[in-house]
Amino acid sequence: MRHHFDAQQWLPCSRELVFAFFANPENLPRLMPRWQKARIEEATFAPPPPRPESTPVFPGVVAGSGTRVTFSYLLIPYIPIRFPWEARIDDFRWNEGFSDTQDRGPFTYWHHTHTVEATAEPESNRPGTLIRDSIDYELPLGALGDLVNTLVVRRQIEALFKFRHARTAEILSVLDRLAT
Secondary structure: OOEEEEEEEEEOOOHHHHHHHHOOHHHHHHHOOHHHOOEEEEEEOOOOOOOOOOOOOOOOOOOOOOOEEEEEEEOOOOOOOEEEEEEEEEEEEOOOEEEEEEEEOOOOEEEEEEEEEEEEOOOOOOEEEEEEEEEEEEOOOHHHHHHHHHHHHHHHHHHHHHHHHHHHHHHHHHHHHHHO
């Protein structure tokens, strides 16, 4: 059975900076807990469409549609077995969002859409960016996979995004200061 997960985070940073950060696959290991020792094993970059004139240039690569990235990580703390994950960018829209699909990895199906929207913070009306993540996924083994999702995987995804939001805020606050 397919499952769905949504997460969102608001940051006081420009949409262009937030998008550039997430569109650079080199930043993915920075958003995973250190104990997972995530690393990029291989990447084949497809160029993005032409950059809109108003978009500033930030350092680093940008993964356009067709980019393939293989990274590996530890799934269980203190057990040194690396799990590979190969993802492909299958949609890319400058400063709006992109999607990636798992071609090889632990899920039977994985499709993750990242979107960014320039919007004011509801409480203070400060300008910033709302990041939305929408994931559709399916585990192998049918009903057993659904049970494992209920008992373990869903909580792992929630914990990963809680960590990811904290790291994203930390990293982008530094990058935002450097960019201004």
